[in-house]
Amino acid sequence: MSGLLIERPLPHGGRLVERVIEDKAVARKIWKSCNAVYEIKPTLHYETGVPVRNVYREIMSICYGFFSPVEGSMKQAEVERVLKERRLLNEWIFPYPLIFDISKDDLNKLGVEPGDRLGLTLKGKPFAILDIEEIYEIDPEELAYKTFGDPETNPEVVQQKFDKKHPGWVIYRSHQPWVLAGKYTIINPPKFKPPFDRFWFPPRKAREEFEKRGWRTVINHQTRNVPHVGHEFLMKCAAFTGDVEPCHGILVNAVIGVKRRGDYPDEAIVEAHEAVNKYGYIKPERHLVSIVLWDMRYGNPLESLLHGIIRQNMGCTHHMFGRDHAAVGEYYDKFATQILWTKGIPSFGFPAPPTDVPYGLKIRPQNMREFSYCPTCKEMAYSETCGHKREKLSGSFLRGMVAEGVQPPSIIMRPEVYKVVVKWWKQFGYPFCNEKYVINKEKELEVDLEDL
Amino acid sequence: MAYFMVVLLDDNRMAKLRGTGLEEHIKYMFGGELRLLEVEVNEELKDKILAEFETARVDSRGAITDVPVAFMRELFNQVVEKKSLGPEVVEGVLAKIAEIKEMAAKESEYLPPPEIQE
Structure with a gap:
């Protein structure tokens, strides 16, 4: 009988990622250790300027473990592996690149380097940190195409070349060209509004x-x-x-x-x-x-x-x-x-x-x-x-x-x-x-x- | 494929239909809980509607949907005026395209909510 019963599965990757600090004293100490601070901005449609994404949602879903075993913004080698094999560098399957993208201007203004800790504010308040491990450049258009596949490379299921009518393609096409890769930690958990x-x-x-x-x-x-x-x-x-x-x-x-x-x-x-x-x-x-x-x-x-x-x-x-x-x-x-x-x-x-x-x-x-x-x-x-x-x-x-x-x-x-x-x-x-x-x-x- | 547009009928619309001779064409769906009329749309008119309204689409039944509410209201008016369910109804609607588009532009900002019993 017991062989017939299905048990609750372990999280993907074997353990739940939880990167949220609830203790305010600890959080304040961490916040003070940041080398620079950046206000999170919505990703705007590359043509119309209307919001299409906000990276804060990815940070929340990563840090609360919805996307376990992902722990942060992906490094270049990881993005490449995800696009090629839909696997993370630790072998676990995962479908999409998840990255923290910023403009060249913002990168220059921040002046951050690998090894630095970036403080992230949301609605003007401290929200999270990003411990930068790598900084690299992407071509958003190439990323958009590679993320979803195409009829030549994926003939089993892709019927049509992706374009700007596809809202997911638009999200990746609208990414900024510089990526800060590293782990996120939420240091000031946001409060959800009703409902x-x-x-x-x-x-x-x-x-x-x-x-x-x-x-x-x-x-x-x-x-x-x-x-x-x-x-x-x-x-x-x-x-x-x-x-x-x-x-x-x-x-x-x-x-x-x-x-x-x-x-x-x-x-x-x-x-x-x-x-x-x-x-x-x-x-x-x-x-x-x-x-x-x-x-x-x-x-x-x-x-x-x-x-x-x-x-x-x-x-x-x-x-x-x-x-x-x-x-x-x-x-x-x-x-x-x-x-x-x-x-x-x-x-x-x-x-x-x-x-x-x-x-x-x-x-x-x-x-x-x-x-x-x-x-x-x-x-x-x-x-x-x-x-x-x-x-x-x-x-x-x-x-x-x-x-x-x-x-x-x-x-x-x-x-x-x-x-x-x-x-x-x-x-x-x-x-x-x-x-x-x-x-x-x-x-x-x-x-x-x-x-x- | 035959195309059509659905005109939904509530009590108010039923009263306006009285005497048009169209009552016998009323169809019932969902166990008789929904009353409707189907207006015939030919290939040329279907293409015109899709070209004029970017949200418009043809569903798997051949029904043209997702046109502005102003279009649908005028569709009913034309049914009553022409006492018909033929292609001339949609032709009558398309004759007022400029007016409908003007109302549709406002519709994307605001649509009055219905009054329902709490």
């Missing part, structure tokens, strides 16, 4: 929460969307996987960061998912909403790999992946993520699935298709089991309905979820992310910092 504060479960806290709730098996639902009933059924049914019994818990982990126009605001996303358990559509004892800070790169199979790493680090045993996972446009095959997790993608360094390669992942994929309404069964039905003609739940159809001010029927969006959408619509004057929302959000961020 985000109640959804902050960094890996150690998430693992403790699972233990407290008696959740040995947990399936993760990745989201950047307000849930419609199709999502709800996806969660409920995917949770039937597990081992000798269905998964004990469903973790909703919402990616908080710069969003595309037309996505719902982050505030609405987290509270709408919370409404699913608050109003009993899934029991709160089985469902937990949480967040991770990350400006999505929309790299479909590569993004799914990062999602697997984050959720394994949080203590999940399973991860659901759908069609077009974390995708935008038709750059990748619609099933690229499912191909990665069932067969592997050799050109990306995976001759086998990421769970079957050395230094790979332990989290188990649950590849899912879609749920839609069946008028014959008179219920939400799974595409691979229902034999009737069904009515598809298209996200854009639903967005159109919301924008026109028409309340979606409860069979496709729960009324409590819709109320959350309208609540934040009233707050922002708009139901979705628009340029005004993105600019304000990136100015205010989802956190505040106290004095050190």
Whole structure:
């Protein structure tokens, strides 16, 4: 019997990275030892100047262990290895380069060298330090292309050359050309503003929460969307996987960061998912909403790999992946993520699935298709089991309905979820992310910092 | 592929439709909880819509979606005015393209939220 039970996996890399100093006296001492201080700036779109990323989110996710075993801004050799084999220098698999980039002017002004300690401020307050080990130059355009692959090098899944219509490509293309590599340490942990504060479960806290709730098996639902009933059924049914019994818990982990126009605001996303358990559509004892800070790169199979790493680090045993996972446009095959997790993608360094390669992942994929309404069964039905003609739940159809001010029927969006959408619509004057929302959000961020 | 645009019907719109002869074309989705009409769009009109509105897209059902709300409101007005679901409805909308674009520009900043029961 015991051989059938799935245990909570160790963090990726074997141990959780935790680089956060809570003791203010220690933090002040460290802060005084900095050779220079730099105010973190948002990364601006290389053409339009609109914010597309803030490196503070990467520092948070690294230091709280979401990206374990990564500990800082990558060195040049590590970036090259990640781009070539999707592996860190310590062999563990990892999909994306993560770097602290600055302009030539800023580099000259700082006058820092390897061996120096750089103090990083956020919203004018001390936030973190970067112990510089290496300084090197990159070509942002080359980095952008190499990060996502191309049809010649990665013919298994890449269908189209990446360009400025792809928001992830734009993030890397908009990086500054100089990189300060080294480990980060947060010395003044930011405080999340409502509603985000109640959804902050960094890996150690998430693992403790699972233990407290008696959740040995947990399936993760990745989201950047307000849930419609199709999502709800996806969660409920995917949770039937597990081992000798269905998964004990469903973790909703919402990616908080710069969003595309037309996505719902982050505030609405987290509270709408919370409404699913608050109003009993899934029991709160089985469902937990949480967040991770990350400006999505929309790299479909590569993004799914990062999602697997984050959720394994949080203590999940399973991860659901759908069609077009974390995708935008038709750059990748619609099933690229499912191909990665069932067969592997050799050109990306995976001759086998990421769970079957050395230094790979332990989290188990649950590849899912879609749920839609069946008028014959008179219920939400799974595409691979229902034999009737069904009515598809298209996200854009639903967005159109919301924008026109028409309340979606409860069979496709729960009324409590819709109320959350309208609540934040009233707050922002708009139901979705628009340029005004993105600019304000990136100015205010989802956190505040106290004095050190 | 046949293209179409969906006109959603709430009680207010249902009242305006009365007497147009279009009631018999009303379709029901999601167990009868959603009422709608489908307006026919030919290839040429589909291309025009996609060219005029960069957010517009065709979904897997052949439905043209993600056009400005001002477009959708005018689409309903034209359905009532022309008492039809044929391509002349979209032609009527596109005849007012400048006006719609002006309203759409304001829409990207602000959309009035609906009043719903708390």
